[in-house]
Amino acid sequence: xxxxxxxxxxxxxxxxxxxxxxxxxxxxxxxxxxxxxxxxxxxxxxxxxxxxxxxxxxxxxxxxxxxxxxxxxxxxxxxxxxxxxxxxxxxxxxxxxxxxxxxxxxxxxxxxxxxxxxxxxxxxxxxxxxxxxxxxxxxxxxxxxxxxxxxxxxxxxxxxxxxxxxxxxxxxxxxxxxxxxxxxxxxxxxxxxxxxxxxxxxxxxxxxxxxxxxxxxxxxxxxxxxxxxxxxxxxxxxxxxxxxxxxxxxxxxxxxxxxxxxxxxxxxxxxxxxxxxxxxxxxxxxxxxxxxxxxxxxxxxxxxxxxxxxxxxxxxxxxxxxxxxxxxxxxxxxxxxxxxxxxxxxxxxxxxxxxxxxxxxxxxxxxxxxxxxxxxxxxxxxxxxxxxxxxxxxxx
Ligand code: TGC
Ligand code: FAD
Numbered sequence: 126x127x128x129x130x131x132x133x134x135x136x137x138x139x140x141x142x143x144x145x146x147x148x149x150x151x152x153x154x155x156x157x158x159x160x161x162x163x164x165x166x167x168x169x170x171x172x173x174x175x176x177x178x179x180x181x182x183x184x185x186x187x188x189x190x191x192x193x194x195x196x197x198x199x200x201x202x203x204x205x206x207x208x209x210x211x212x213x214x215x216x217x218x219x220x221x222x223x224x225x226x227x228x229x230x231x232x233x234x235x236x237x238x239x240x241x242x243x244x245x246x247x248x249x250x251x252x253x254x255x256x257x258x259x260x261x262x263x264x265x266x267x268x269x270x271x272x273x274x275x276x277x278x279x280x281x282x283x284x285x286x287x288x289x290x291x292x293x294x295x296x297x298x299x300x301x302x303x304x305x306x307x308x309x310x311x312x313x314x315x316x317x318x319x320x321x322x323x324x325x326x327x328x329x330x331x332x333x334x335x336x337x338x339x340x341x342x343x344x345x346x347x348x349x350x351x352x353x354x355x356x357x358x359x360x361x362x363x364x365x366x367x368x369x370x371x372x373x374x375x376x377x378x379x380x381x382x383x384x385x386x387x388x389x390x391x392x393x394x395x396x397x398x399x400x401x402x403x404x405x406x407x408x409x410x411x412x413x414x415x416x417x418x419x420x421x422x423x424x425x426x427x428x429x430x431x432x433x434x435x436x437x438x439x440x441x442x443x444x445x446x447x448x449x450x451x452x453x454x455x456x457x458x459x460x461x462x463x464x465x466x467x468x469x470x471x472x473x474x475x476x477x478x479x480x481x482x483x484x485x486x487x488x489x490x491x492x493x494x495x496x497x498x499x500x501x502x503x504x505x506x507x508x509x510x511x512x513x514x515x516x517x518x519x520x521x
Contacts, residue, residue, distance in 0.1 A: 236319070431456070
């Protein structure tokens with residue numbers, strides 16, 4: 126891969142809206158990513174391997190649980206800083222941001238919000254340092270967009286629960302030490318259970334042959350009469366709202382992350398277009414190329430402003446699920462379109478590993494589907510503005 130010459134676009138001077146601490150942390154993560162992730166990421170993606178050796182470094186720059194309070198091993202940072210960290214990680218690869226999103230928002234967040242004090246002390250500090258890796262099991266083979274239909278279930282079996290079922294498409298599952306698993310009790314109520322690697326009857330086979338997020342590891346979670354100690358149930362909240370609230374946090378991070386991927390594609394296309402000569406002129410001098418670039422920076426700037434405002438609302442505890450959905454949907458769609466246009470500007474070179482464009486494009490094909498598909502988010506907006514859910518025939 127060509128050397129990383131990334132220069133972040135900031136057309137509307139958003140830097141003026143960030144505090145010195147936010148900029149310092151963002152720049153630290155940017156430098157870390159340039160020095161440690163950019164040089165190796167293409168090779169790992171080509172070989173379809175997760176670069177596990179990055180885990181301690183990612184933990185050191187605060188990628189795991191940045192907003193988790195310091196007493197539990199987190200960095201106690203604000204929501205905009207969390208977003209900026211996700212942006213810088215996804216600027217190099219969505220798979221690296223995925224690993225950080227899952228660890229922070231889908232594993233540490235539910236333990237912090239809904240776990241007992243013992244669970245928080247047992248897991249959070251080790252998850253923050255990367256000593257433990259976590260995963261989040263909500264999706265099932267027959268229940269993706271509709272998690273409320275899940276069939277994974279547990280029964281009270283005296284001094285433990287007996288867990289059965291299967292989860293699919295789970296980021297980090299084959300390498301996870303602990304899985305936050307969402308399952309129904311005997312009355313059909315959803316709860317979170319902490320299932321640890323090595324528990325008898327629990328396996329996490331890898332999902333192979335992905336063309337997207339190749340530098341991220343994905344797998345299943347299979348439970349065959351797994352005996353889960355009763356103290357591993359998250360006591361603080363039950364019902365579908367518990368996992369959905371974790372998704373709010375992760376989707377918020379993705380809204381920021383997608384901007385990073387878009388910025389990288391735009392920056393690469395701008396540089397390439399000024400350096401590439403055709404018809405004795407740089408291709409940047411052609412109006413059709415300028416149109417593409419001008420539209421890219423316009424869309425990136427709009428997304429940056431939308432997401433900054435969302436960050437302020439989230440920090441104030443006022444961001445709604447529907448506002449987060451709008452930003453996740455808009456920004457991932459924006460990034461995917463920019464990746465496709467940037468690929469065109471790079472001509473044939475755009476399909477090679479010399480540039481990050483095609484990798485971003487393929488990664489974003491997962492990002493547009495996970496954490497709620499593009500269309501599900503549109504329907505969440507529709508439900509919010511009309512007051513009418515469209516998901517089921519009965520209007521519920
Ligand atoms: P619905 O009836 O709307 O809600 C059920 C209950 O939940 C409450 N609720 C929320 N609570 C907290 N936070 C939220 N954001 C909430 N949204 C809803 C709601 O009030 C209700 O509570 P109660 O007390 O009345 O029971 O639920 P529904 O079954 O109609 O579904 C709505 C829908 C379709 C929007 C939802 O199911 C959905 O978002 N589906 C998409 C599924 C999804 O996003 N899955 C993601 C899996 S994880 C993943 O992809 C990780 S990728 C990670 C990576 O690698 O980065
Ligand atoms: P489906 O729900 O079957 O949807 C298929 C199509 O139907 C989509 O276009 C969808 O928009 C459309 N559709 C569905 N319902 C409606 C409707 N009511 N109206 C209109 N259109 C509709 N899950 C986890 O729990 N944990 C993870 O860590 C995780 N990581 C993932 C990593 C990767 C690489 C991928 C690809 C997925 C991951 N997922 C994870 C799963 C992800 O959240 C689901 O793929 C996603 O929620 C969609 O579910 P599905 O794939 O079953 O598609």
